[in-house]
Amino acid sequence: MIDFRELADKYKTPLYVYDLDYMTERYNELKESFKARKSILCYAVKANSNLSIVRHFAKMGSGADCVSIGEVRRAFLAGIPSYKIIFSGVGKSDDEIREAIEKDILYINVESEAELGRVELIAKELNKVSRISIRVNPNIDPKTHPYISTGLHDNKFGVDITTAKRMYIKANNSEFLDPVGIHFHIGSQLTELKPIYESAEIVSDLVRSLVHINIELKFFDVGGGLGVTYKDEKTIPTYEYTQAILGTLKGLDLTVICEPGRFLTANAGYFVTKVLYEKQNGEKKFVVVDGAMNDLLRPALYGAYHKIEAVTNNKTDKRKVDIVGPVCESGDFFAKDYDLVELNHNDLLVIHSAGAYGFGMGSNYNTRGRSAEVAISNGKSKLIRKRETFEDLVANELEFME
Numbered sequence: 001m002i003d004f005r006e007l008a009d010k011y012k013t014p015l016y017v018y019d020l021d022y023m024t025e026r027y028n029e030l031k032e033s034f035k036a037r038k039s040i041l042c043y044a045v046k047a048n049s050n051l052s053i054v055r056h057f058a059k060m061g062s063g064a065d066c067v068s069i070g071e072v073r074r075a076f077l078a079g080i081p082s083y084k085i086i087f088s089g090v091g092k093s094d095d096e097i098r099e100a101i102e103k104d105i106l107y108i109n110v111e112s113e114a115e116l117g118r119v120e121l122i123a124k125e126l127n128k129v130s131r132i133s134i135r136v137n138p139n140i141d142p143k144t145h146p147y148i149s150t151g152l153h154d155n156k157f158g159v160d161i162t163t164a165k166r167m168y169i170k171a172n173n174s175e176f177l178d179p180v181g182i183h184f185h186i187g188s189q190l191t192e193l194k195p196i197y198e199s200a201e202i203v204s205d206l207v208r209s210l211v212h213i214n215i216e217l218k219f220f221d222v223g224g225g226l227g228v229t230y231k232d233e234k235t236i237p238t239y240e241y242t243q244a245i246l247g248t249l250k251g252l253d254l255t256v257i258c259e260p261g262r263f264l265t266a267n268a269g270y271f272v273t274k275v276l277y278e279k280q281n282g283e284k285k286f287v288v289v290d291g292a293m294n295d296l297l298r299p300a301l302y303g304a305y306h307k308i309e310a311v312t313n314n315k316t317d318k319r320k321v322d323i324v325g326p327v328c329e330s331g332d333f334f335a336k337d338y339d340l341v342e343l344n345h346n347d348l349l350v351i352h353s354a355g356a357y358g359f360g361m362g363s364n365y366n367t368r369g370r371s372a373e374v375a376i377s378n379g380k381s382k383l384i385r386k387r388e389t390f391e392d393l394v395a396n397e398l399e400f401m402e
């Protein structure tokens, strides 16, 4: 049991709390289930990019999947070795590509023919060979929220099978490119195995057809996307997930790369916010809290459900309330028509499953400083990011002078 009252007294609210021991368990569980093959788990840094979190995974031997050069730098700063760092993303700038090649990371995940051309040109300028992988879009419906679905032809990610094959041939013929991997990532919060299995089959068939033309890859990168339970979702058992994927690789000698984000951190994190007051507008009861959409955007962005627990001495009956923040947007809510007991000023609400895509999607909208972040392990707590001050918020702003 985490003593949220004590943490809130010590670090103030709104506050993010991350349970490192839970992250360790999840990492070990996934790593273990891949043990029939050589594998590298490359933690998807964007899920929770706090350096202490990335460092925690680094210590367990994790690599990093990065989607900007900033994240690549974070991974290095956290002590992840270059040969376990991957750079993905649909729009990398020339400067980002250059730095990734200079830093000699494991590979760049290329997402278009145009990008392959840029990577080749920049590698040539640097007189280096760039290791690449190609993100294949298997055109499979992952059955998840459209905003986090990435594996259908009508979204912006990756290239189709035919294009991918042409790109592998081009890369193989270039003295500045070394095609070492293949990658797919069909979406996030996946709770069905079939789309993953079907994608893995399509992609491994492509790997086999490449072997026939003497293009031998080393890495089979299955992306991330493993779903977690926010409310009552049934998730894919880890072992079934890995067995389904490994089953498609018969006869191929490949190292499997997996890029979990949410799976490792979502349910390790809590967002703690304080009740300011309750108010009644017409039929509606609102609980106004000190945290807001600028701290935790998922409800506003996706209509995402988060379990919310009240830390209060009130044991009265539950009523239906909307839990809202102070930001001037009707979208600024954490839950609607949620069953909660009556609350007093300074009672706490603990919002669960906030460890992934929580703090990282935060902003300073309404000139609100972002929350503090605290990690806990073995009954100890430690501040891992200071609360932002007003001075932090205005530090980069310059005066316009005639």
Ligand SMILES: *Cc1c(COP(=O)(O)O)cnc(C)c1O
Pocket (backbone or CB within 6 Å): 044, 046, 047, 065, 067, 088, 089, 185, 187, 188, 189, 223, 224, 225, 226, 259, 260, 261, 262, 263, 356
């Ligand atoms: C976001 C992302 C991930 C992680 O997704 P989760 O759903 O958090 O596991 C992995 N790989 C790529 C390329 C991504 O963009």
